[in-house]
């Protein structure tokens with residue numbers, strides 16, 4: 001699971017943690033979340049027996065903690081935060097719920113119950129999305145109901161609407177058999193007093209524990225993993241139906257606020273409840289004439305346009321790319337792989353960079369999910385280890401380097417390309433291609449490294465999309481470093497493969513070869529796919545080539561292949577898949593490729609037009625669509 005992109009969804013929101021627990025603050029800030037801390041004043045006095053399970057109690061308490069803070073903040077400045085997070089941790093031995101001990105004897109009583117036994121630790125979590133605003137109508141301001149949990153001292157406040165997503169996590173913990181003496185020694189350390197069940201697994205209490213099954217952080221006070229999954233569920237894509245709508249009348253009649261008057265605390269009749277819930281009050285105007293759903297309020301459908309989150313992300317997208325490129329260029333991920341985790345100042349020393357700026361870069365990388373920040377310093381995340389370390393098997397360093405050194409510059413000329421009437425992306429790619437050809441060996445190498453790292457991700461999928469065992473020879477046109485050729489040779493032990501590419505490319509391809517038996521069946525032939533005669537082969541392969549060329553070049557290339565291909569021979573085309581095929585969840589990736597991705601039908605027609613029949617289409621991985629056609633007799 002990629003955590004930080006999920007956490008990043010909260011980046012532009014005002015997030016409040018409704019908890020005084022230093023453990024929760026630490027867990028969430030270590031995960032890269034930025035938030036304010038407003039401890040809840042909700043009194044943890046819900047009637048435990050009225051809950052069917054211990055976790056239902058924890059979830060409800062978490063929710064009430066968060067709602068109290070949201071209500072109080074809204075009340076104070078009429079602007080609740082966007083998101084309030086509440087949590088409650090309890091220890092359960094069977095149906096018995098243990099919270100924080102009130103004194104040493106209480107701690108002793110709790111620890112004695114846990115002694116030598118397995119028990120459950122539950123943390124209930126509530127994520128409250130808030131929307132506070134007045135509804136303005138022509139010539140008047142209509143203030144709507146206060147929700148049941150909002151303080152009643154200022155009845156003219158605007159309405160606060162909330163949607164609550166809640167969940168819980170269970171972890172099983174077993175205590176060893178502990179002597180009286182040890183228990184008292186532990187109690188006298190003072191550690192048990194602010195912790196559920198009277199122990200802290202993360203410190204001295206860890207010595208009491210024989211085993212833990214489940215999420216350790218859940219015991220410490222916050223189930224980070226489940227929280228991230230919940231954020232992913234809520235934000236990818238936002239599914240309002242997943243959010244539980246809070247109805248004012250669904251809140252149990254709990255004495256949440258010290259300043260409730262008797263009549264308010266006594267609850268309201270069902271009729272009232274249905275309208276506004278306990279404490280619900282229509283201050284001005286008729287609510288029935290202005291029904292507002294929470295969805296509408298959250299989306300600002302009535303008075304404000306929806307918050308343009310996607311657009312703002314797009315505006316800033318280039319910065320994120322540049323941060324990634326810069327970190328790659330500085331070999332930050334290599335340093336952290338070998339020596340991490342490191343503090344910012346040590347990273348700066350190793351990279352010979354400015355300490356302050358390096359720390360900023362590290363923090364942004366952490367927010368982007370490329371690094372993780374803990375008290376030990378910065379370290380690579382899984383995705384960085386896998387794809388951003390230069391010598392990794394699945395490294396995309398080459399692609400980052402090339403995009404930074406060349407594609408970036410080419411795209412800065414996009415305006416010019418548009419003004420001159422060229423197709424934007426083709427114009428850009430055309431310039432890039434020109435640059436590639438006209439420049440140094442180093443540039444060609446950079447281009448090859450970029451293609452190589454991307455092809456490594458897709459080669460296996462392309463080679464196995466269809467059974468190609470009927471072909472004895474294949475020619476990969478524009479096959480660059482031969483990564484697909486190698487995959488084909490490995491998959492089909494009889495297959496002889498030719499890689500056909502420009503002389504400056506084939507000349508440098510040796511540096512990318514790993515050796516191995518299948519290499520004997522691969523040969524590199526220099527040539528231009530548009531000018532030189534194509535090597536003979538039973539199967540021609542075009543992987544991520546067609547899209548880079550305008551239609552006239554594309555048809556020229558296909559007709560050359562068609563003339564070289566013997567009847568019964570094949571053409572295998574791999575290209576970025578079009579949106580409607582549900583290929584990629586990353587439209588941005590496709591948008592940055594040169595041309596418009598073709599649909600399966602378009603590919604089929606393209607090959608048919610050039611004399612191929614029995615055209616079949618398959619998906620390859622998350623990005624590509626692979627098409628195989630057989631050359632018909634002329």
Ligand SMILES: Cc1cn([C@H]2C[C@H](O)[C@@H](COP(=O)(O)OP(=O)(O)OP(=O)(O)O)O2)c(=O)[nH]c1=O
Nearest residue numbers: 019020021088089195196199200201219220221
């Ligand atoms: C079991 C266990 C609990 N705890 C802590 C986590 C929680 O902070 C505390 C349980 O009490 P909670 O009421 O859940 O939290 P809190 O009172 O500290 O903070 P707030 O109500 O403001 O959210 O016990 C540990 O730190 N380690 C442990 O091993």
